[in-house]
Amino acid sequence: MRHILLFAFIFQILPSLAEIQAGNPLTAAADQRIAPVLDKVVAWRRDIHEHPELSNREFRTSALVAEHLQSLGLEVTTGVAHTGVVGILRGQADQPVVALRADMDALPVSEQVDLPFASRAMGLYQGKEVGVMHACGHDNHVAILMGAAEVLAGMREQIPGTIKFIFQPAEEGPPEGEEGGASMMIEQGVLEDVDAIFGLHVGPLPLGMITYRPGQFMASADRFHIVVNGSQTHGAMPWAGIDPVVVGSQIVLGLQTIASRQVDVTLTPSIVTVGRFSAGVRNNIIPDSAELEGTIRTFDEGVRQQIHDRIRRTAASIAESAGATATVTIDRGPPVTANNEALTARMAPTLKRVAMDNMAVESDRITTAEDFGDYQQVIPGLFFFLGVADPDQKAPAPNHSPYFYADERALPVGVRAMTHLALDYLAGP
Ligand SMILES: [Zn+2]
Ligand SMILES: [Zn+2]
Structure with missing residues (x-):
C-alpha cells in the first residue's frame, strides 16, 4: 500500500x-x-x-x-x-x-x-x-x-x-x-x-x-551555569548568614532585564531562560549556595557576546550587593x-x-x-x-x-x- x-x-x-x-x-x-x-x-x-x-x-x-x-x-x-x-x-x-x-x-x-x-x-x-x-x-x-x-x-x-x-x-x-x-x-x-x-x-x-x-x-544556543555562594545559617536568623536563595532569585529577575532592557530589541530577538534553580535541603536552614542553569538564544553574534557579558555582570553585581559571590560559566553551543x-x-x-x-x-x-x-x-x-x-x-x-x-x-x-x-x-x- x-x-x-x-x-x-x-x-x-x-x-x-x-x-x-x-x-x-x-x-x-x-x-x-x-x-x-x-x-x-x-x-x-x-x-x-x-x-x-x-x-x-x-x-x-x-x-x-x-x-x-x-x-x-x-x-x-x-x-x-x-x-x-x-x-x-x-x-x-x-x-x-x-x-x-x-x-x-x-x-x-x-x-x-x-x-x-x-x-x-x-x-x-x-x-x-x-x-x-x-x-x-x-x-x-x-x-x-x-x-x-x-x-x-x-x-x-x-x-x-x-x-x-x-x-x-x-x-x-x-x-x-x-x-x-x-x-x-x-x-x-x-x-x-x-x-x-x-x-x-x-x-x-x-x-x-x-x-x-x-x-x-x-538561534544560537548557549548554556549558562551560575553558582551563588552565600553563608549558611538558621532560617530564623537570616542576618547571621548570607541567603543565596534570595540572591539567586534576584539574579533570575535581573537576567530578565537583559533581553528586555539592555540589548537593542529592534536589532534581533533574544531569550535568557533559567531552567533550573536548586538550593537547600530543609525548610528552616538557609543553605550555603544556590545553583542556576539556563539557556541563551539569540540571532546575532554581536548580541550574543553582549548577553554573555551582561549575564556575568548582572550575576556578579547582584551577588556583591548582598555580600555573596556568583561564579558564572557559559558554554558556547551552536552559533x-x-x-x-x-x-x-x-x-x-x-x-x-x-x-x-x-x-x-x-x-x-x-x-x-x-x-x-x-x-x-x-x-x-x-x-x-x-x-x-x-x-x-x-x-x-x-x-x-x-x-x-x-x-x-x-x-x-x-x-x-x-x-x-x-x-x-x-x-x-
Ligand atoms: Zn533535535
Ligand atoms: Zn535535529
Whole structure:
C-alpha cells in the first residue's frame, strides 16, 4: 500500500513539461532517476528509525552509509569526527564543489508512536540506561541524502563539478566530556575546497512544504551555569548568614532585564531562560549556595557576546550587593544558523520548484538551534525545513517529542530538494 501511495505521489511533485524546458536539463534528468530509488529510501529510513543511535555512537548508521556510498563508487572517508562519513562524487569538472549535509544522531527519548518499525532501542546517556529514538527525524535526513547520492552518482558524467556528501554525527551535542558535531567535522577538514553547503531538517509543517529564511534563521544556543555562594545559617536568623536563595532569585529577575532592557530589541530577538534553580535541603536552614542553569538564544553574534557579558555582570553585581559571590560559566553551543542572503536568493526558485504544490515560503525566525550554523560561519550555506506532518493528524507532535512522526510521503520531496540544489548550484548562477 505504501508502495503504491509513494509511486502515485511522485507524479504530484514532478515538474510540468514547461518547467523542464525552462529549467536546468540536469534536474529534469535527475527526476527520471528519483522514482526508482524511492523504495530504497523508504527502506533505509525505516531501518535507521528502528535502530537509532545516540550522538557520537552512530556506528551502525555510519556503516550503512559508508557501505552505500562505496557501492556507488564514491571516494569515501569514515571515522570523521568519530563516526562521520564523507563521500566525494567527482563529476566532469573539479570545480565548483558543493556539499550536502545530513545529521545522523538520535535522542534519549522512548518512542511512543505505534509503528511497525518503532524503536525499542536502549542506550547509555549520562550514565543512565534510556530509550533511544529518532525524535528529531534525522533518520529521514540520512535516508534522503543516501537517495540523493544514488541519483547523482548515476549521472556522474553529466555533473559539472564535485559533490561532497557529509554525514555528520552528534548534531544534538556530543556527550559530556566529548567533542563532536559540525565544528569537529570542520576542524578535520570537511569544508576544504567546498564553495557552498546545503542542509535540511524535517519538522511538523504541512506535508511537502519547504520553509526557509534569508539571513538569521535559527538561534544560537548557549548554556549558562551560575553558582551563588552565600553563608549558611538558621532560617530564623537570616542576618547571621548570607541567603543565596534570595540572591539567586534576584539574579533570575535581573537576567530578565537583559533581553528586555539592555540589548537593542529592534536589532534581533533574544531569550535568557533559567531552567533550573536548586538550593537547600530543609525548610528552616538557609543553605550555603544556590545553583542556576539556563539557556541563551539569540540571532546575532554581536548580541550574543553582549548577553554573555551582561549575564556575568548582572550575576556578579547582584551577588556583591548582598555580600555573596556568583561564579558564572557559559558554554558556547551552536552559533546562529544564518543563511547566506545571496545564496538563498539564488536557490529560492529551486526550493519553490521542488516543494509540494510549490509550497516554499519564507519562515519566521526559529528559536531552536542547529549546528549547521558552524558550516555557515566558514562558507555560504542554506538550511531549510521540510514539512513531514501527516495530513490526517490534527496536532502533529514537535521534534524531540516521543510522539514525533514523519510521514514518509515527504521523502521524495527531500531527495528532489537535495538533488536539485546541488545540480542547480553547480550549473552556475
Ligand atoms: Zn533535535
Ligand atoms: Zn535535529
